[in-house]
Amino acid sequence: xxxxxxxxxxxxxxxxxxxxxxxxxxxxxxxxxxxxxxxxxxxxxxxxxxxxxxxxxxxxxxxxxxxxxxxxxxxxxxxxxxxxxxxxxxxxxxxxxxxxxxxxxxxxxxxxxxxxxxxxxxxxxxxxxxxxxxxxxxxxxxxxxxxxxxxxxxxxxxxxxxxxxxxxxxxxxxxxxxxxxxxxxxxxxxxxxxxxxxxxxxxxxxxxxxxxxxxxxxxxxxxxxxxxxxxxxxxxxxxxxxxxxxxxxxxxxxxxxxxxxxxxxxxxxxxxxxxxxxxxxxxxxxxxxxxxxxxxxxxxxxxxxxxxxxxxxxxxxxxxxxxxxxxxxxxxxxxxxxxxxxxxxxxxxxxxxxxxxxxxxxxxxxxxxxxxxxxxxxxxxxxxxxxxxxxxxxxxxxxxxxxxxxxxxxxxxxxxxxxxxxxxxx
Amino acid sequence: xxxxxxxxxxxxxxxxxxxxxxxxxxxxxxxxxxxxxxxxxxxxxxxxxxxxxxxxxxxxxxxxxxxxxxxxxxxxxxxxxxxxxxxxxxxxxxxxxxxxxxxxxxxxxxxxxxxxxxxxxxxxxxxxxxxxxxxxxxxxxxxxxxxxxxxxxxxxxxxxxxxxxxxxxxxxxxxxxxxxxxxxxxxxxxxxxxxxxxxxxxxxxxxxxxxxxxxxxxxxxxxxxxxxxxxxxxxxxxxxxxxxxxxxxxxxxxxxxxxxxxxxxxxxxxxxxxxxxxxxxxxxxxxxxxxxxxxxxxxxxxxxxxxxxxxxxxxxxxxxxxxxxxxxxxxxxxxxxxxxxxxxxxxxxxxxxxxxxxxxxxxxxxxxxxxxxxxxxxxxxxxxxxxxxxxxxxxxxxxxxxxxxxxxxxxxxxxxxxxxxxx
Numbered sequence: 001x002x003x004x005x006x007x008x009x010x011x012x013x014x015x016x017x018x019x020x021x022x023x024x025x026x027x028x029x030x031x032x033x034x035x036x037x038x039x040x041x042x043x044x045x046x047x048x049x050x051x052x053x054x055x056x057x058x059x060x061x062x063x064x065x066x067x068x069x070x071x072x073x074x075x076x077x078x079x080x081x082x083x084x085x086x087x088x089x090x091x092x093x094x095x096x097x098x099x100x101x102x103x104x105x106x107x108x109x110x111x112x113x114x115x116x117x118x119x120x121x122x123x124x125x126x127x128x129x130x131x132x133x134x135x136x137x138x139x140x141x142x143x144x145x146x147x148x149x150x151x152x153x154x155x156x157x158x159x160x161x162x163x164x165x166x167x168x169x170x171x172x173x174x175x176x177x178x179x180x181x182x183x184x185x186x187x188x189x190x191x192x193x194x195x196x197x198x199x200x201x202x203x204x205x206x207x208x209x210x211x212x213x214x215x216x217x218x219x220x221x222x223x224x225x226x227x228x229x230x231x232x233x234x235x236x237x238x239x240x241x242x243x244x245x246x247x248x249x250x251x252x253x254x255x256x257x258x259x260x261x262x263x264x265x266x267x268x269x270x271x272x273x274x275x276x277x278x279x280x281x282x283x284x285x286x287x288x289x290x291x292x293x294x295x296x297x298x299x300x301x302x303x304x305x306x307x308x309x310x311x312x313x314x315x316x317x318x319x320x321x322x323x324x325x326x327x328x329x330x331x332x333x334x335x336x337x338x339x340x341x342x343x344x345x346x347x348x349x350x351x352x353x354x355x356x357x358x359x360x361x362x363x364x365x366x367x368x369x370x371x372x373x374x375x376x377x378x379x380x381x382x383x384x385x386x387x388x389x390x391x392x393x394x395x396x397x398x399x400x401x402x403x404x405x406x407x408x409x410x411x412x413x414x415x416x417x418x419x420x421x422x423x424x425x426x
Numbered sequence: 427x428x429x430x431x432x433x434x435x436x437x438x439x440x441x442x443x444x445x446x447x448x449x450x451x452x453x454x455x456x457x458x459x460x461x462x463x464x465x466x467x468x469x470x471x472x473x474x475x476x477x478x479x480x481x482x483x484x485x486x487x488x489x490x491x492x493x494x495x496x497x498x499x500x501x502x503x504x505x506x507x508x509x510x511x512x513x514x515x516x517x518x519x520x521x522x523x524x525x526x527x528x529x530x531x532x533x534x535x536x537x538x539x540x541x542x543x544x545x546x547x548x549x550x551x552x553x554x555x556x557x558x559x560x561x562x563x564x565x566x567x568x569x570x571x572x573x574x575x576x577x578x579x580x581x582x583x584x585x586x587x588x589x590x591x592x593x594x595x596x597x598x599x600x601x602x603x604x605x606x607x608x609x610x611x612x613x614x615x616x617x618x619x620x621x622x623x624x625x626x627x628x629x630x631x632x633x634x635x636x637x638x639x640x641x642x643x644x645x646x647x648x649x650x651x652x653x654x655x656x657x658x659x660x661x662x663x664x665x666x667x668x669x670x671x672x673x674x675x676x677x678x679x680x681x682x683x684x685x686x687x688x689x690x691x692x693x694x695x696x697x698x699x700x701x702x703x704x705x706x707x708x709x710x711x712x713x714x715x716x717x718x719x720x721x722x723x724x725x726x727x728x729x730x731x732x733x734x735x736x737x738x739x740x741x742x743x744x745x746x747x748x749x750x751x752x753x754x755x756x757x758x759x760x761x762x763x764x765x766x767x768x769x770x771x772x773x774x775x776x777x778x779x780x781x782x783x784x785x786x787x788x789x790x791x792x793x794x795x796x797x798x799x800x801x802x803x804x805x806x807x808x809x810x811x812x813x814x815x816x817x818x819x820x821x822x823x824x825x826x827x828x829x830x831x832x833x834x835x836x837x838x839x840x841x842x843x844x845x846x847x848x849x
Contacts, residue, residue: 007453007529029451030430031795076725079716083781085788104792130728137731140680141749144576248677250570288498293491302564303481303490305571324571353498360502363453363525368795422677 006387007366011376012206013385017217018193021210022376022386023200026369032202033370034101035377036114039197040190041095042168043315046230047189054230057186058177059163060170063092064135065183066099069117071127077117086110088117092168095232095313096381097190102370107204108212115213118196119220121187123180132175139169146249150419151320154257157242157415158318159235188225193217195229199376201369234264235316239415244328246422253419254328256335260317260408266383272392274312274382276400277319279354280409281308283347283401284338285321286354291338300331314383319408328418339409347398355393362389430794433804434636435813438644440651441624445804446639447631451795453529455536455632458801459520459543462512462625462809465593467601470516474600475608476617477509477518478561482552484545496542500535501525507546512802513693513740514593515809520546526633537642544646548621553614562605569599577682577732580846581747584684587672588842594741622651627808629801671843681752681847685762686745690837693739695812701739702823703834707769708737709782712746716781718765719746727761729754740806744838752847759843766840772832779831786823790816 005011012023040062047055070076070090081088086103099118103110142148156165169175198213237259265273285291285308295301306323325331365375379386407413431449438444463473487493497505504523509516524539573579582597589595628647630639691700705713712719712735723729733748750758793800793816800816807813 026451029795031792076716076721079781082714082716082785083777085784087788102792104788130725133728134724134731137680137728137749137751141731143679146574248573250573251567253574287494288491290491292494293489296490297560299560299563302567304568324567324574353495356500357498357502360500360504360525362502363529364502364504364523367452367454368797 006390007363011386014210016193016210016214017221019213019217020197020380021200021213022197022380023206023209024372024376025204025206026201026372027203029203029369030104031369032103032107032110032204033200033368033373034111034114035199035373036099036101036118037197037199037377037381038097038118038191039095039195039381040097040186040229041093042166042170043094043163043232044190044229045163047185047227048230049227055227057182058170059166059174060135060168061178061182061186062097062190063169064131064175064178065121065186066090066092066097067131067135068123068127068183069121071122072116072120073122077113081110081113084109084113086113088114094164094168095315098377100370100373107202108209111209111212112216115216115220119191121184121191123183125180128178128180128183132178135169135175136172139167139172142167142169146247146253146419149245149247150253150255150417153242153245153419154255154320154415154417155318157417158237158239158257158259160238160240162235164235164316185225185227188222189227189229192224197377197380199373199380201372201376232315236261236263237318237413237415239413242415242417244418244420247419249324249419249421251324251326251421252328253322253324254331255320255322255417256332257415257417258319258321258409259413259415260312260404261413262407263317264315266314268384268388268392270312270314270382271384271388272396272400273317273404274310275358275392275396276404277310277312277317277408279351279358279396280342280347280401280404281310281319281321282354282357283350284342284409285335288350288353289338291334295334300325300327300334313381317408328420332416336411336414339405342405344398344402347401351398351401355396359393362393431631433815435808436636436640438640439648442626442647442651443628443808444640444643445627445629445808446634446636447629447794447800448633448635449631449794450633452632452797453526454523455526455630455634456521456523456797456801457540457543458627458629458805459547460627460629460805461518461547461620462515462627463620465511465514465516465596465598467596468604470596470598471600471604472608472613472616473516473518473620474509474565474598475558475561475605475613476620477507478565479552479557479613479617480518480520480546481507482554482557482561484542484549485551486545487542488551500539501530501532503539509598511598512806512809513738515740516598517805528633540642540646548649550614550618553610553617555610558608558610558613562608565599566602566605569597569602576676576678576846577747577749580682580684580844581745583672583674583846584686584745584842584844585743587670587844588686588743594738594743622649625809627805629804631797631800669840669843671845673845673847675847675849678846678848680749681755681845683748683750683755683758683846684745684844685759685840686743686842686844687766687838688841689737689742689744689834691742691834693742693806693810695810695814697812697814697818697822700830700834702819703826703830704737704744705786706779706782706823706826707831707835707838708735708744709785710774710778711735711765711769713737714782714785719748719762722765723748723758723761729758729761740810752845755845755847763840766835766838769835770832770838772828772835774828774831779828783823783826787820790820790823
């Protein structure tokens with residue numbers, strides 16, 4: 001067990017029965033948080049048999065499974081967790097399924113339930129049919145969220161019709177094909193300790209908790225499936241123009257997507273890349289930039305309705321910039337111009353401010369127990385130690401930022417997504 | 427159970443309160459400054475516009491860029507100005523979170539941040555004509571953008587229709603129809619007066635003690651005060667008319683339904699109200715995952731993906747919100763009514779009550795380490811002139827019996843139903 005100090009707190013890492021476990025004990029804290037991470041997301045559609053045969057599962061299987069795991073033979077497991085006073089949540093992203101738990105008491109019992117939630121699958125045909133209806137509702141809800149529709153649409157522009165452009169929940173058609181067999185097989189393949197991680201923070205005894213986790217894992221141990229996962233390929237951008245979408249919105253919604261040509265990094269390189277992109281976007285377009293000052297005044301952007309995000313993972317990396325505006329075309333031009341005008345002189349002059357801001361954000365992500373558990377999980381998913389965030393922050397320089405401007409934040413790597421108002425029926 | 431910090435409240439001027447949550451857990455210090463006033467027409471539009479002008483800067487930081495650079499240089503401090511509603515109050519809320527100096531090689535970060543907040547609230551340099559005209563447009567656009575979040579939109583429309591003529595029917599963002607007539611000088615004077623007369627709550631949480639923070643806060647937030655803000659009337663029993671249903675059509679795929687109810691419960695300062703029973707009822711009905719609505723309407727009937735209930739403690743309103751297929755609306759409405767009917771009839775399971783109780787216990791005792799939640803809880807207490815700690819509220823929840831639940835459920839009356847549906 002390695003104990004390392006980060007911001008005055010010990011970070012413990014261990015491998016229990018194949019499961020990667022990180023813990024930050026916090027004596028005196030009431031809140032306890034646990035994140036159980038499964039390295040299985042919506043892009044993981046392919047399975048390989050021992051003989052090399054490839055099977056493709058329907059889109060939305062990871063998400064369907066995440067939903068279905070809540071159903072146990074006695075009913076919804078959330079009830080058991082609530083009865084102990086805890087809160088549990090689950091989500092599926094492109095590359096992960098995450099179950100997160102917060103509680104103030106009975107941590108060991110809660111953890112046992114968290115493992116039961118993820119590892120004990122009960123699928124019955126009735127349940128599958130019912131879940132399909134519920135997920136279909138969920139898909140319909142997503143269609144009414146212009147920002148989500150715009151996000152997926154932009155990814156379609158950036159990555160053509162690749163897996164990154166599909167809703168994590170699948171489609172109406174694909175969920176029709178998901179059955180007991182698919183769910184059981186995918187659960188066997190992906191929900192294995194070696195593809196999972198557990199991230200903990202709160203006031204608990206590390207040794208005793210580890211011992212409990214180990215014995216719980218033994219309870220669910222099973223032989224390997226004859227199928228295994230297929231490595232995710234690195235996805236590089238192939239941007240192409242998109243036609244505008246008409247939706248019931250108050251005014252146009254525009255997002256520029258920038259895909260990273262150098263995706264496919266992990267550990268320190270990935271976190272450095274992520275930070276370089278964040279700093280570049282902040283210097284060029286952030287609230288302290290000349291761009292923001294000029295266009296806040298002329299009404300092109302609004303503070304609340306304009307922003308940038310970086311999505312950096314080992315197999316893909318992209319950024320989005322934009323928001324609601326009256327003038328879509330002009331916004332795209334001005335963003336492009338602001339990024340193009342960023343040179344060594346501007347970056348050098350503003351890097352100090354941008355780094356101070358980034359340091360504050362980093363520290364604030366290490367506050368409440370659930371933030372800490374999330375951050376441990378993000379670091380591990382990037383293949384890094386959480387202290388690497390701080391190392392990278394210290395080491396990053398002007399050259400790193402100029403590099404991402406070239407290989408990601410430039411017109412050649414860009415796709416523009418526009419939603420226009422379809423008219424209001426009132 | 428550990429004690430999660432210590433909470434102290436001191437009044438240092440007429441209507442000015444310092445609330446300190448001393449807690450060693452955090453690496454930042456969070457300060458929330460709240461200027462509160464009863465929601466009423468047309469003041470609500472003036473308050474909303476003032477909040478926008480406060481965000482425009484101070485005499486030392488006269489534009490957005492210098493202001494944002496100042497904040498970034500305080501090590502990525504988080505800063506926001508918002509106008510919000512809490513029950514029937516409209517609150518201008520300034521929030522600043524700075525890194526604790528123990529984690530930095532620099533001093534006086536907190537003092538610089540607090541001085542900045544005082545300047546934002548008091549110096550009035552953002553109240554210029556050119557700024558005002560731009561902010562009117564901006565606020566109008568922000569209000570119009572509310573149309574994009576369909577569930578939020580349906581919720582607002584339901585409250586607006588249900589509470590027409592009451593403070594709960596007003597938007598804290600004001601009414602764009604009032605904006606044209608507002609002048610910068612008039613607005614500056616209005617805001618100046620408010621800072622002298624309206625209730626001001628200053629919340630600080632972090633690794634600090636009262637001796638460290640009180641003198642600093644007093645030196646910054648003391649000026650001539652004369653409390654004469656319009657007082658909130660105690661919650662009047664509403665005249666409940668016939669139940670209404672309102673339908674609105676937009677190009678949405680999934681219909682959004684909001685069912686509004688009135689309860690006879692008003693959260694009060696004296697700790698004798700029925701809020702503990704209402705809070706439990708809400709959790710059992712739809713306030714959390716394994717609730718009745720979730721189980722029966724989503725899991726058993728597959729009528730929706732999303733269904734939940736929530737209560738507005740200060741105004742005694744209960745809402746049920748769901749995303750459904752428009753054609754199933756009558757069925758959903760009737761099923762929800764049936765669930766309420768079983769509650770009114772006193773059909774509770776012991777396990778269900780205990781599960782709700784344990785959940786509330788965890789939420790209330792966990793509040794001390796949930797900064798946003800704890801701040802909102804204490805602000806609510808402050809606004810009603812109460813001082814009930816989460817622990818005290820929990821003790822009251824422990825006492826709630828089936829007869830209390832039945833009585834409170836019996837007082838829940840359906841009022842307005844709002845359905846946003848597709849073409």
